[in-house]
Amino acid sequence: MTKTVKYRSLRARLVLFFSTTILCSPGSFATNGPQSVEAPESLAVAITIDSEHLIELYQSVPDLKIIDSRHHEDHTQGYIETSMNLPLQKTNCNSLSRLARSKDQAIVFYCNGSSADASISAIQIASACGYKRLFWFRGGFVEWQDKDYPYLIE
Numbered sequence: 001m002t003k004t005v006k007y008r009s010l011r012a013r014l015v016l017f018f019s020t021t022i023l024c025s026p027g028s029f030a031t032n033g034p035q036s037v038e039a040p041e042s043l044a045v046a047i048t049i050d051s052e053h054l055i056e057l058y059q060s061v062p063d064l065k066i067i068d069s070r071h072h073e074d075h076t077q078g079y080i081e082t083s084m085n086l087p088l089q090k091t092n093c094n095s096l097s098r099l100a101r102s103k104d105q106a107i108v109f110y111c112n113g114s115s116a117d118a119s120i121s122a123i124q125i126a127s128a129c130g131y132k133r134l135f136w137f138r139g140g141f142v143e144w145q146d147k148d149y150p151y152l153i154e
Contacts, residue, residue, distance in 0.1 A: 110137035
């Protein structure tokens, strides 16, 4: 049996969920920047973030786009609310332009985790297409689940 988790909004859920946890204020992201994990050399075009920084970005960056680079089958088993599924095989300049019209649009890419290559390759494609504000959620959906953060299932 498939279960769909529904909430009013991701913002309301996250505020409620994190009201008892210690997080940096949303403004601190802009002043201090994310504490990035060392990314592979081929990912120099993106800022590496963790789940807490993804939440901070969501709260502080208007129109943030979150792209799930996993296969559609993986996406239906669970995904971060508001993320859009764009499997690596379908990632190109045209498909990206439908999701993020401006080359200055902040875009977060994730897949199953740091050992998965889909989000890394998707970021390289986005960079080649001219997108400049790219973020890599290195731990991906695995980290999100491990931290017991809310997600949706189709």
